[in-house]
Amino acid sequence: MSNPSNLKYTASHEWVRTEADGTVSVGITQHAQELLGDMVFVENPAVGRKLKAGEECAVVESVKAAADVYAPVAGVVAAVNSDLDSAPEHINSDPYGAWMFKLKPDNAADVNGLMDATAYQAHVDSEAH
Amino acid sequence: MLKQTPLNAAHRAMGAKMVDFGGWDMPVNYGSQIEEHHRVRNDCGMFDVSHMRVVDMKGAGVRSFLCYLLANNVDKLALPGKALYSSMLLDNGGVIDDLIVYFMKEDWFRIVVNAGTADKDIAWMKRQAAKHAPQLTVADHPELAMIAVQGPNARAKVWQVLPQTRAATEGLQNFQAADCGEYFVARTGYTGEDGFEIMLPAEKAEGLWNALHQAGVHSIGLGARDTLRLEAGMNLYGQDMDETVNPLESGLGWTVDLKSERDFIGKAALLANPPKRKLAGLVLLDRGVLRGHQQVHTAHGIGEITSGSFSPTLEKSIALARLPKEVQIGDTVQVAIRDKMLAAKVVKYPFARNGKAVCSL
Numbered sequence: 055m056s057n058p059s060n061l062k063y064t065a066s067h068e069w070v071r072t073e074a075d076g077t078v079s080v081g082i083t084q085h086a087q088e089l090l091g092d093m094v095f096v097e098n099p100a101v102g103r104k105l106k107a108g109e110e111c112a113v114v115e116s117v118k119a120a121a122d123v124y125a126p127v128a129g130v131v132a133a134v135n136s137d138l139d140s141a142p143e144h145i146n147s148d149p150y151g152a153w154m155f156k157l158k159p160d161n162a163a164d165v166n167g168l169m170d171a172t173a174y175q176a177h178v179d180s181e182a183h
Numbered sequence: 184m185l186k187q188t189p190l191n192a193a194h195r196a197m198g199a200k201m202v203d204f205g206g207w208d209m210p211v212n213y214g215s216q217i218e219e220h221h222r223v224r225n226d227c228g229m230f231d232v233s234h235m236r237v238v239d240m241k242g243a244g245v246r247s248f249l250c251y252l253l254a255n256n257v258d259k260l261a262l263p264g265k266a267l268y269s270s271m272l273l274d275n276g277g278v279i280d281d282l283i284v285y286f287m288k289e290d291w292f293r294i295v296v297n298a299g300t301a302d303k304d305i306a307w308m309k310r311q312a313a314k315h316a317p318q319l320t321v322a323d324h325p326e327l328a329m330i331a332v333q334g335p336n337a338r339a340k341v342w343q344v345l346p347q348t349r350a351a352t353e354g355l356q357n358f359q360a361a362d363c364g365e366y367f368v369a370r371t372g373y374t375g376e377d378g379f380e381i382m383l384p385a386e387k388a389e390g391l392w393n394a395l396h397q398a399g400v401h402s403i404g405l406g407a408r409d410t411l412r413l414e415a416g417m418n419l420y421g422q423d424m425d426e427t428v429n430p431l432e433s434g435l436g437w438t439v440d441l442k443s444e445r446d447f448i449g450k451a452a453l454l455a456n457p458p459k460r461k462l463a464g465l466v467l468l469d470r471g472v473l474r475g476h477q478q479v480h481t482a483h484g485i486g487e488i489t490s491g492s493f494s495p496t497l498e499k500s501i502a503l504a505r506l507p508k509e510v511q512i513g514d515t516v517q518v519a520i521r522d523k524m525l526a527a528k529v530v531k532y533p534f535a536r537n538g539k540a541v542c543s544l
Contacts, residue, residue: 091200091406092217094493094500095472113521115472117216117493118406139470146215 056175057083058150062126062165063174069150070126072165077132079153082114082123085178087149090116093142098134098155105129105157107164112154114145127164129157188233189328189385193392197402204405205299207234212404219407220495223374224538227334228403229395232373236301237324237382238294238308245292248316249284251447252308254430256440260286266358266371269438270430271304272449276456277426278433280304281418283371285360293360293367295329295380297420311448327367328388330381332400333411335538337378341368344394345381352379373408375415375536413501414494416464416533422475423462423489423503429453432505433489434462458508460486464532464542465502465516469525473502473518480517480524483507488518496535497542503532 057063062070067086071079087093095115105111105125112123133156138144144152159165169177185208194201199210210231212219222228240249249257255269266285270278280300285293296304305323312319332341342349345368351361352368357377360369367382383391396402409419416434418424424433431439431453441453465488467473473491484507491502502518510516512531517524534542 091212092215095470097471115493117410117495118211120472120474 057171059171061150062168062170063177064124064126064168065177066124068123068126070165070168071153072162073156076162077156077158078127078129078165079156080123080126081149081153082145083174084149086121087145090114090119090121092117093145096138096142096145096154098138099131101131101134103131105131114142114154123154125157126168127157127159128161129159132156132158186234188231189388190231190233190392193389194231194402197396199402199404202405204234207298209234210402210404212406213402216404216406216410217495219401219403220410222401223334223376223403223407223411224496224535225335227332227337227340227378228401228407229392230331230333230403230408231329231392232331232380233328233385233388234298235329236296236298236305237327237329238296238305239322239324240292240294240308240312240319241290241322242316242319243290244316245290245319246286248312248319249292250445251315252311253282253284254435254439254447254449256443256445257284257286257292258443258445260284262359263287264355264359264361266360266369268358270424270435271307272430272447272452273426274448274452276429276449276452278420278424278428278430278435279307279426281420281424281435281438283369285369287360287362300420326385327382328385330383330388330391330395331372331378332381332395333372333374333376333378335377337376337400338370340395340398340400341379341381344391344398373415373417374411375417375533376411376538410492410495413490413492413503414496414533414535416503418462418503419490428505429456429458431458432460432462434503460505461508461510462489462503463506463510463512464530464534465491465504465518465527466497466530466534466542467500467502467518467525467527468515471500471520471523471525473500473520473527478519479504479506479527480519481506481510481514483509486510486516494534497540501534502527
């Protein structure tokens, strides 16, 4: 599965999609879910929590391990995907559909500073060596 | 450079995700760990366990030497082929390793030890034999491969692929083995399911692996092996026990024979140091996942999780934990997970065996 070109990416393997209402949806990438394996638990931040860019704010746990998820940009948590509470495996089956939380960014332009799909793929390849 | 089993190329050809497992390049899964887990509970699957080491002890008096070397009592083995699970202890009672010992003949016992501890185990066995039974030979067989086929349909699949072993293995009881020439077939395992563990020459391993695959047996990685053994309440060396903890505090009391008159290495230390802690099962009541080394807060003091994961059979998180001995089955305890304290219930384990959950909440 290739990384969609309409998304932005972080070095810590989150994907970011700017929505029509100005919020950004955040999930973890295909590469991240593949490294972690079968997901069994997702802990999202509280709606309304104010996050700094790069702040630890969520946890995904697979059968194998727990991994932190970081805020890609500064903002306020606007919504969380509670479907993942009962079906965390959606992150495995549809990583780019299974958004975890939405942020209202402090500054919408911050998203432009993240990696595009090509840069992210190069980052993944470099970590593999 | 990681060590490879004779099945390394076969794993890669089947799309395995390979990991460094104690210096061995081993498959952690071939896709979904949870699917592999269910397959073993409901049908069958095969595991490459060639990294484990086979040790043969031969000579007159091997039985009495093993009675001294091992904490469990080898004199329980009367029927040829019968096997016993035991720990092997240091003088101070710490666990060097856990192993399975097979009684083949009065002058031949076969032992299977863990991969990560094999070299120190064999050095210890040789040192003790030199001191107490110099007439014995202690020979390890790194050239043997081992394939475990586990699950309710495992034995039938093995007989389909190795019909020549059927006559000798059909009558095997649980924990009994038959030496079928090139194939040494034992009705043992590490999953809580029926099945066989087959030791065979390395050059035959890929042929058997592929034949089993053709017969519809799926390959299973170390990831599912760990959740299967945890559900079955089986200890993992290095996590649930090691040289710093005595077996009575590691849930291994049932494998330590303190009743008989015989002396064994570590016995005096066990008698002098009654256990203060015990291994118990935990089931998480709140949402989350129990993991090794998390602290467990009880009414009688603090304990620690030794192995924890998500149980695909129970669809809950489960763990083995070393807790103060006063803690009782049914108690509710608190587990520190990141910045939270989550409630867990102390339960009797195993959690699941023979395809079903066996632990009641």
